[in-house]
Amino acid sequence: MAVLTSRFADGLAVGTDLVAAAEAAVRQALAGLSGPADLVCFFICGEDPDEVAEAGLRAMRMAPGAQVIGCSATGVIGDGRGVELSSAVSAWAASFGAGRATAFALETLRTSDRFVVIGLPDREPEDRVAVLLADPYSFPADAFVEHSREVLGDLPLVGGLANGMRGQGSVRLFAQGEMYSEGAVGFVLNGPINVGTVVSQGCRPIGPTMVVTRAEDNLLLELAGQPALARLEDIVSGLDESERELVASGLQIGIAMDEYAEIHERGDFLIRGILGIDPEREAVAVGDVLDVGQSVRFQVRDAAAADEDLYALLDAHAEERGQVDGALLFSCNGRGAAMFGSSDHDALALQDTLGPIGMAGFFAAGEVGPVAGHNHVHGFSAAILAFAGAPPDGPFRRA
Numbered sequence: 001m002a003v004l005t006s007r008f009a010d011g012l013a014v015g016t017d018l019v020a021a022a023e024a025a026v027r028q029a030l031a032g033l034s035g036p037a038d039l040v041c042f043f044i045c046g047e048d049p050d051e052v053a054e055a056g057l058r059a060m061r062m063a064p065g066a067q068v069i070g071c072s073a074t075g076v077i078g079d080g081r082g083v084e085l086s087s088a089v090s091a092w093a094a095s096f097g098a099g100r101a102t103a104f105a106l107e108t109l110r111t112s113d114r115f116v117v118i119g120l121p122d123r124e125p126e127d128r129v130a131v132l133l134a135d136p137y138s139f140p141a142d143a144f145v146e147h148s149r150e151v152l153g154d155l156p157l158v159g160g161l162a163n164g165m166r167g168q169g170s171v172r173l174f175a176q177g178e179m180y181s182e183g184a185v186g187f188v189l190n191g192p193i194n195v196g197t198v199v200s201q202g203c204r205p206i207g208p209t210m211v212v213t214r215a216e217d218n219l220l221l222e223l224a225g226q227p228a229l230a231r232l233e234d235i236v237s238g239l240d241e242s243e244r245e246l247v248a249s250g251l252q253i254g255i256a257m258d259e260y261a262e263i264h265e266r267g268d269f270l271i272r273g274i275l276g277i278d279p280e281r282e283a284v285a286v287g288d289v290l291d292v293g294q295s296v297r298f299q300v301r302d303a304a305a306a307d308e309d310l311y312a313l314l315d316a317h318a319e320e321r322g323q324v325d326g327a328l329l330f331s332c333n334g335r336g337a338a339m340f341g342s343s344d345h346d347a348l349a350l351q352d353t354l355g356p357i358g359m360a361g362f363f364a365a366g367e368v369g370p371v372a373g374h375n376h377v378h379g380f381s382a383a384i385l386a387f388a389g390a391p392p393d394g395p396f397r398r399a
Contacts, residue, residue, distance in 0.1 A: 007095045008326025008358030008387060009033050012078030014088040018046045018055035021089040025078065026062045029093035032358060037063055039101040039187065041131075041328065042070035042091040042174075043362035045083065049170040049181075055089060056174040063093070067103040069185045070174040071133040071162035075336060075343065075363035077329050080351050082343035084336050084363060085165070092360035094326060094387070099128075099193035105175045106184040108139055115140050120151060121188055128189045129197070131328065131385065132159035135171040136365050138182035141377055145368055148375045156197050157375040158385045159186060160330035160364025198317050198384040199369035201271040202306030202335070203252050203299035206243065207235035210297070215290040218275070219283050220253075223296070227282035235298060246300040253286055256295035257372030270371050271299060271378070301380060303339050310346065310382055314353035321388045324354040328385040329361030335380060336363055346382050354386070 009032020013024035022044065030037055040063040046052045052072045060068045076083055078090030094101075106119040117140075130152065134141045141161055148157050164170025175185035189195060210231065214222035223231040236247050254269025275285040290296070318324060327350060336343045350359055368375065369383035 007033070009093050010078045010358045010360040011091045012076070012081070012083070012088065012360070014083055014086065016087045018044060018051045018087060018089065019058050021087065022055040022059040023062065025089040025091040026059050029091040029360070030063065033093055033095050035095045037066040037093040038096045038099070039094045040066045040068045040091065041360065042089060043073050043076045043360065044070065044089050044172070045073050045076050045085070045165070046087050047165045049164055049166065049172055052164065052172045053179050056172055056179055059089070059091065060174055060177050066093070067101040067187055068174070068176060069103050069133065069187055071185070071362070072164045072170065072172040073362035073364070074163050074165060074333050077331065077347050077362060078360040080344070080356070081347050082331070082336055082363065084343045090360045090362070092328060092358065096189070096191070096193055099189060099191040101187045101189055103175045103187045104185065105178065105180060106139070106186070108183060115143070117144055123153065123155070124190055126190050127155055128191070128193050128195050129156045129158060129385065130186055130188045132157055132184055132186040132368055133173060134159070134161050134184035135173060135182050136161040136163070137168045137171065139184045141184070141366065141368070145375050145377050154373065156370045157368055158197055158328070158330070158383055159368040160362060160383065161366035161377070163333070163365040194321070194388045196317060196321050196386050196388065197370055198313050198386060199371055199378065200306070200310040200313050200382045201378060202309050202380050202382070203254065203271050203301045204305040204308070205254065205297045205299050206239065206247070207298050209256070209295050212290050212292055212294045212296060215292055218286050218289050219278070220286050220290055221281065221283045228284045229277055229279065229282040232284060232298060243300065246302050250301045252299040252301055254297045254299045255288065255290070257374060268372055269297060269299070270376060273379070306335065306339060306380070307345070310349050311353060314349060317386060318354055321386070324357055324386045324388050326358040326387040327354065329359060330364045330367045330383040331361060332367055332380045332382070333363040333365060335382065339380070350384070
């Protein structure tokens, strides 16, 4: 059943008849609005890509007056819960009043020495945020997002990498009545829309923050003047047995995004994986390029840390922005039942902290969201686009 709000509503339908499920989910979402929809997003989990395509085309026809986008996924979120690896469709509808949504589809062209992405709308001064749903097999999502500032300026970019139950070749994307089997789709929000972002990377720190004193590309050689591997071993030796198990199963590193901050708090680090170690060079390989002078801190990830991080960030967002009326949630497909034992965890966290809002999304193969003002692709994260009312004493703000 749809969650009723004045401006945002969601729907969820489970069943093997994907066309019927798409009709039911979109109908629920539209019925929850107090006025006509300006934007509709839908997400489809189904075994057969052709059936997913048919369901998506049907969903788009149900909201002819709105901007409409959607994608396939291995799990969907709606009606306050998640559904993974089962045939289901979730939908989300929004009415923005004086605000405007502009949908787009992106195509990648290859030149002699690089990729060129075409299809983005021209930037406007009142743009608030852009949402991106991309096929990870055909679209250069990492490069596009990491270099998005060159095209989008400081515009926040939020979203997720789509997937299909059959992996490569089964992704289906939808925008404005068309179906795409590669590329990316999305929308830009413009005008008086009070929207904010939350990116929960689901980690907690171990050991102190340290400065990189020697590095080669993604190889971390020295921390605070000492071999990086020796520093890591010192930290691990001071942990209890349960924490050492977390290090063995999922060690991460946080890269401070603002070197001028006196204190680096939760959300100030960009989390990247540890790829391995080089005992001969006493080095640690990191899933990103590191520069001398950057501050880093080792991190671990488990269900308890991810739960704590998400709730803390949502509470902080609600305190800063006030009442949230609706949200889009892009949750990693490594979360849900695999991490928490329940597909509902992230959806319930939003309900617990923000209330029974109109909220939908999907389990992504990678999540897109800003950390410390810079857009990145993440893993094992929850990226959230949250919509609130007007600030009580100020103008509408960018996300």
